[in-house]
Structure formats: C-alpha cells, structure tokens
Amino acid sequence: MNWAESGPTRRxxxxxxxxxxxxAVLYQAMEVLGHAKxxxxxxxxxxxxxxPGTKVVVLGAGLAGMLAAYELAKAGYExxxxxxxxxxxxxxxxxxxxxxxxxxxxxTQKVGFAPGNYLNPGPWRIPYHHRALLHYCKKFGVALExxxxxxxxxxxxxxxxxxxxxxxxxxxxxxxxxxxxELLSKAIDNRGLDSVMTKEDGDRLRMALREWGALDQDFKxxxxxxxxxxxxxxxxxxxxxxxxxIPSDPHAFKDILDSGIWRTVAQHMNIDHQHSMxxxxxxxxxxxxxxxxxxxxxxxxNQKVTSISQQGGKVTVTHKDTGTGVTxxxxxxxxxxxxxxxxxxxxxxxxxxxxxAAIHAIPYSNSVKVGLEFxxxxxxxxEAIYGGISFTDREINMISYxxxxxxxxxxxxxxxxxxxxPASYKFAGMTPEERIARALEQGSxxxxxxxxxxxxxxxxxxxxxxxxxxxxxxxxxxxxxxxHYQTLVAVDNRLVLAGEHASYVGxxxxxxxxxxxxAVTRLHSRALEA
Amino acid sequence: MRFVxxxxxxxxxxxxxxxxxxxxxxxxxxxxxxxxxxxACHMANALGGEGAGKIPALARNGALEAAGYxxxxxxxxxxxxxxxxGLLTDQQIADVINYVRSNFGNKYKDKVTPAMIAxxxxxxxxxxxxxx
Numbered sequence: 008m009n010w011a012e013s014g015p016t017r018r019x020x021x022x023x024x025x026x027x028x029x030x031a032v033l034y035q036a037m038e039v040l041g042h043a044k045x046x047x048x049x050x051x052x053x054x055x056x057x058x059p060g061t062k063v064v065v066l067g068a069g070l071a072g073m074l075a076a077y078e079l080a081k082a083g084y085e086x087x088x089x090x091x092x093x094x095x096x097x098x099x100x101x102x103x104x105x106x107x108x109x110x111x112x113x114x115t116q117k118v119g120f121a122p123g124n125y126l127n128p129g130p131w132r133i134p135y136h137h138r139a140l141l142h143y144c145k146k147f148g149v150a151l152e153x154x155x156x157x158x159x160x161x162x163x164x165x166x167x168x169x170x171x172x173x174x175x176x177x178x179x180x181x182x183x184x185x186x187x188x189e190l191l192s193k194a195i196d197n198r199g200l201d202s203v204m205t206k207e208d209g210d211r212l213r214m215a216l217r218e219w220g221a222l223d224q225d226f227k228x229x230x231x232x233x234x235x236x237x238x239x240x241x242x243x244x245x246x247x248x249x250x251x252x253i254p255s256d257p258h259a260f261k262d263i264l265d266s267g268i269w270r271t272v273a274q275h276m277n278i279d280h281q282h283s284m285x286x287x288x289x290x291x292x293x294x295x296x297x298x299x300x301x302x303x304x305x306x307x308x309n310q311k312v313t314s315i316s317q318q319g320g321k322v323t324v325t326h327k328d329t330g331t332g333v334t335x336x337x338x339x340x341x342x343x344x345x346x347x348x349x350x351x352x353x354x355x356x357x358x359x360x361x362x363x364a365a366i367h368a369i370p371y372s373n374s375v376k377v378g379l380e381f382x383x384x385x386x387x388x389x390e391a392i393y394g395g396i397s398f399t400d401r402e403i404n405m406i407s408y409x410x411x412x413x414x415x416x417x418x419x420x421x422x423x424x425x426x427x428x429p430a431s432y433k434f435a436g437m438t439p440e441e442r443i444a445r446a447l448e449q450g451s452x453x454x455x456x457x458x459x460x461x462x463x464x465x466x467x468x469x470x471x472x473x474x475x476x477x478x479x480x481x482x483x484x485x486x487x488x489x490x491h492y493q494t495l496v497a498v499d500n501r502l503v504l505a506g507e508h509a510s511y512v513g514x515x516x517x518x519x520x521x522x523x524x525x526a527v528t529r530l531h532s533r534a535l536e537a
Numbered sequence: 538m539r540f541v542x543x544x545x546x547x548x549x550x551x552x553x554x555x556x557x558x559x560x561x562x563x564x565x566x567x568x569x570x571x572x573x574x575x576x577a578c579h580m581a582n583a584l585g586g587e588g589a590g591k592i593p594a595l596a597r598n599g600a601l602e603a604a605g606y607x608x609x610x611x612x613x614x615x616x617x618x619x620x621x622x623g624l625l626t627d628q629q630i631a632d633v634i635n636y637v638r639s640n641f642g643n644k645y646k647d648k649v650t651p652a653m654i655a656x657x658x659x660x661x662x663x664x665x666x667x668x669x
Contacts, residue, residue: 435577
C-alpha cells in the first residue's frame with residue numbers, strides 16, 4: 008500500500024479507460040507525508056484505574072475497535088462493541104471456500120476454494136517495522152509466517168518491451184544495473200564528472216561500479232560468467248560432462264529502458280516493501296479472529312449505526328439490527344467510533360462543527376482484488392517461482408504467488424489482480440464474473456498454456472462496492488491534513504474517532520492499531536479528569 | 538444502457554434488408570466514462586446501493602436538475618466520493634454529466650459544456666491521490 012505523490016495524469020486515465028493504445032496504468036509508488044519512516048510504537052498503553060461502572064461503546068469490530076475495547080476493558084471500563092457485519096475483523100478479512108459474499112448492487116459470490124486456500128481482499132502483508140501490529144499478533148497468539156514480496160525468479164511484463172514477452176525480474180534487474188554502471192563508468196572516463204568529484208574519487212567510483220554492475224575488466228557489461236552469475240546462464244552449471252555453464256546474452260539496453268524495470272526495483276526499495284514481511288498462517292483474517300477472542304462476548308453483530316448523540320451527559324447510539332430490522336439504543340459514558348468516514352459521513356453524528364466538517368472532508372480510495380485458484384502450483388513445479396510477485400503494465404498490475412504452503416501439492420490461489428486508481432474503477436464497474444475473466448485473460452501473459460487451462464475458480468472484491476466501507480481507505484492530502492487532521496483525532500466531548508483514517512499510516516493495519524492506542528489513551532485521561 | 542440496445546437494433550436491420558446501411562450513431566461520449574468510472578459505485582443501472590451507508594442512485598435523480606450540482610460533485614467530490622478533476626478532462630466531465638442527465642430516467646434538456654466545468658468546477662486538491 009503506497010501513496011502516490013500526485014494524481015494520475017490524463018494520459019494514464021485515458022489509457023486506463025481504453026481510449027489510447029495500451030490499456031494499462033502503472034503507477035509509480037512514492038512516499039509522501041512522512042511515511043518513509045518506521046512507525047511509532049513505544050509499547051502497549053497499560054491503562055489503569057477506570058472509575059467503576061464507566062461505560063464505553065465502541066463502534067466497529069475491526070482491528071481499531073477491538074483493540075480499543077480490549078485495552079479499555081483491561082483498564083476497568085464496561086465495554087460494548089457494535090458491528091455492522093456478522094463477523095469480526097472489518098477490512099482485515101479472508102475469503103475461504105464455503106464463504107458467501109454479496110457486494111453492493113446485489114452480486115453474490117459463493118467461494119469455492121479448496122480447504123485452507125483463501126483470498127485476502129484487504130491487507131495481505133505486514134512490514135517488519137509495523138511493531139504495534141506485530142506486538143499484538145504475538146500477544147494474541149496469531150501465528151505469522153514470511154510473506155515473500157520480492158522474487159527475482161518472478162516475471163516482469165511490459166507491453167512496451169520485448170514484443171510483450173514477460174522477462175525474468177533477475178535478468179532485467181541485472182541488465183539495468185550493469186548498463187547503468189557501464190554508462191556511468193564511461194562518463195567518468197570522458198571526464199564528465201570532473202566538475203563534481205576529484206580524479207581520485209572518480210577512480211574509486213569506477214572500481215565500485217565495476218563490482219556493483221558486474222562489469223568486466225574493460226568496464227563493459229557483457230556476456231560472460233560474471234554477469235551471468237546475476238542474470239542467469241544460458242546453460243546452468245551442472246555436473247559431469249556437460250557441467251560447464253554457458254553464459255547468457257544480456258538484453259539490449261533499449262529494451263531494458265522500455266521495460267520500465269526500475270519502477271519495480273524502486274518499489275522494493277520502499278520501506279513498506281522491504282524484507283522481512285509477514286502474513287498470518289491461514290489468511291489475513293486470522294488477525295481479526297485472534298483479536299475477537301480477546302473481546303469475546305462484547306461484540307453485537309449485524310448492528311447498523313444510524314445516529315450518535317452526546318446529549319444529556321452521555322452518549323446514545325441508535326442502531327438497527329440488519330437481520331430483524333429492530334432499532335435499539337445503546338447508552339454509554341464515552342464512545343470510540345471506528346466507523347470509516349465513508350460511512351460515518353452519512354450518519355447523524357452529534358459533535359462539534361469542526362469534527363463534523365472533518366468527517367465530511369475525506370474521500371475514499373478504491374481498489375479491486377481477484378483471487379484465482381489453480382489445480383496445482385505449476386509456477387513452482389515448472390518455473391521455480393516460490394512466492395513473490397510478477398508485475399505487468401496491464402490493468403491487473405500484478406499477480407502474487409502464495410507465500411504459504413510452499414512446495415506442496417494440490418490447488419493453490421494466486422492473487423490475480425490488484426488494481427489501483429483508474430483501473431480499479433474500471434474493474435469495480437464489472438460484474439464479479441467479468442472481473443475474474445479479465446484477470447484470467449490478462450494474467451495468462453505470464454503463464455500461457457497453464458493459466459487458463461488449470462484454472463478452477465475465483466473470487467473478487469471491489470472495495471467501492473463493499474457494503475461496510477463503500478471504499479478502500481481514507482484519501483488525505485496536504486490541505487486536508489492541515490485543515491482537518493488534528494480536529495478529526497481530538498476527543499470531541501465524549502467521542503473519539505479511531506482507525507486507519509485517523510493516522511498517518513493510512514491504509515495499513517498498523518495505522519488502525521496506533522490510532523486506536525492513541526485514542527483510548529486520551530479518552531482515558533479525559534474520563535479520569537471528568 | 539438504452540443507447541446500447543438502440544445501436545444493436547440499428548445495425549441488425551440493414552443487414553436483413555440488404556440496403557446500404559446508414560452509419561450507426563456514435564456512442565454517447567459520456568457512456569464510456571460512465572462505464573469505466575462511475576458505475577464502480579453507482580452501478581451499471583445507476584441505482585446505487587445500500588449497506589452500512591448508501592451510494593446514491595443517479596437514476597431519476599431530482600438533484601441533477603440544476604447542472605451546477607453534478608459539476609460541483611464530480612469535480613470536487615462529496616463525502617466518500619473522491620474528486621475527479623484532473624483525473625478526467627473537463628470535456629469528459631461534461632460528457633458524463635450530460636450522459637447521466639439524459640439517461641437512466643433523467644430527462645434534463647440543457648447541456649453542460651467544458652466551459653461550464655472550467656468556470657464552475659472545483660480544482661483538484663494538491664498532493665495526494667490514494668493508492669493501495
């Protein structure tokens with residue numbers, strides 16, 4: 008999950024909606040607004056000494072809501088959670104075989120995945136520096152395993168390069184580095200860097216470039232053993248008579264430039280995508296389940312909140328049971344509201360004009376995921392691709408191979424599309440069947456003869472049509488941060504908001520966790536002062 | 538949607554009659570924008586949807602009567618709906634507003650022009666388009 012620095016260009020939009028040649032959008036992911044740092048977590052809050060009988064109503068049983076309930080209950084508050092869905096977790100969610108999902112507009116999918124297989128519609132990977140989330144996963148017994156983000160055996164496809172044939176990430180990356188090293192070394196030879204460094208440093212840089220770029224003794228990136236140790240051999244090393252490896256030919260630099268490989272390489276340099284990354288064993292939804300065990304008996308499901316009042320020295324929440332249609336009210340001394348702003352902006356909230364304005368000021372992004380189940384792991388068996396991601400400039404953006412149960416037999420699920428920006432609107436506008444068919448078609452460029460042939464079934468979630476969020480994540484910008492952020496996170500009389508939208512780690516579970524801890528800490532202080 | 542059906546019928550008739558075909562009318566330029574952007578939320582039938590919150594129906598929508606309202610919403614966004622200024626051209630915004638205002642049971646006769654978008658539309662905010 009990344010922030011882009013600016014909106015998509017018109018050209019990108021036109022491409023995405025199929026009005027120009029080439030239909031794909033590839034966004035350059037860039038960090039803005041102070042995201043490129045490790046998150047803040049100094050340990051759990053350890054709240055204590057709530058006044059006996061003080062009640063808190065928590066709205067939403069996502070990670071922020073359940074953690075708020077857990078920490079407040081531990082401090083001695085009487086806590087009740089109201090949740091719209093019939094399950095805990097919110098956007099922390101996995102779809103398994105046997106699950107049924109109905110999106111807005113009424114399309115219903117019955118997921119047919121084999122036991123143990125899943126699609127993570129929302130979050131799917133955890134950076135090593137999301138210390139707060141990792142802390143609670145350990146504390147709540149949620150087993151984690153490595154998530155393989157980068158795999159140099161995976162493929163990179165560009166419709167602009169190599170006649171549309173996908174290439175190994177490894178080859179493109181090696182050839183990119185090698186060519187850049189050779190060019191820079193030439194520039195040093197030609198005295199092109201004399202104005203910025205001494206001759207001595209130039210010589211040192213030249214030697215460094217030779218090593219970094221796998222150049223030969225003449226500072227050329229060429230077909231030889233040294234370069235092939237990076238990009239792979241034409242004939243791999245073996246034993247016996249034919250054991251000698253045959254080096255491979257580097258690609259022409261023009262093709263490497265056309266491939267856009269640097270975007271993929273740069274993406275993995277982003278702190279959010281650096282190794283190590285984690286995922287829960289058995290699907291991301293295991294985190295929601297793990298949290299739910301800690302607040303067992305405190306969640307009332309199928310409750311649609313319709314209003315929040317702060318009149319009469321208390322909080323009164325009106326909510327309707329989506330099953331029975333019965334409307335009821337829940338009273339409390341305080342309220343932690345984790346309802347996404349996309350929904351909260353449609354609820355009658357009794358709060359300060361400033362908070363009201365903030366709630367209505369933040370739009371939500373969109374994203375679409377498609378999970379595709381195949382009969383077997385042909386990508387592992389035939390191509391030695393174990394986890395990781397193949398990238399494309401088509402709308403699906405990427406396909407991600409499962410990181411769990413590596414080297415096993417039986418059906419497995421690939422994340423077959425993860426669309427951003429304009430492509431996500433285009434995908435979301437399709438029926439689930441159309442999305443799956445499009446993902447299968449576009450992804451087959453990586454594994455022709457296998458992808459469509461060994462496909463069993465799919466599942467898809469378009470976040471703009473998700474009934475409990477109506478979107479993916481809060482979309483802040485510099486102006487709204489300045490105008491509304493502090494008001495949004497402030498305790499408003501007896502109400503405090505929490506969730507990824509009330510953080511600077513937007514769209515990550517870590518943001519929800521950190522926001523929740525901060526909110527309950529301040530709410531607790533407020534309650535003790537009262 | 539209605540337009541698509543009409544176009545299909547028009548193409549079929551000359552083939553049967555073996556008469557020189559008149560060129561099929563060009564699709565409404567706003568239809569493609571609607572399908573590729575708007576129906577992600579407002580649905581192909583423009584009826585929207587309702588869950589924990591509501592996606593408003595654009596079909597038979599009285600709020601579309603004053604063209605200034607959809608211009609404000611499409612360019613600047615509203616609540617969960619993001620802004621589309623900068624993402625779409627003023628021409629595309631005008632096209633899609635005209636398309637919605639003359640389809641899905643809406644019968645507003647006046648047309649929105651790119652000049653009106655330029656004049657009445659909100660500018661795209663700076664610094665931050667959310668992606669996953």
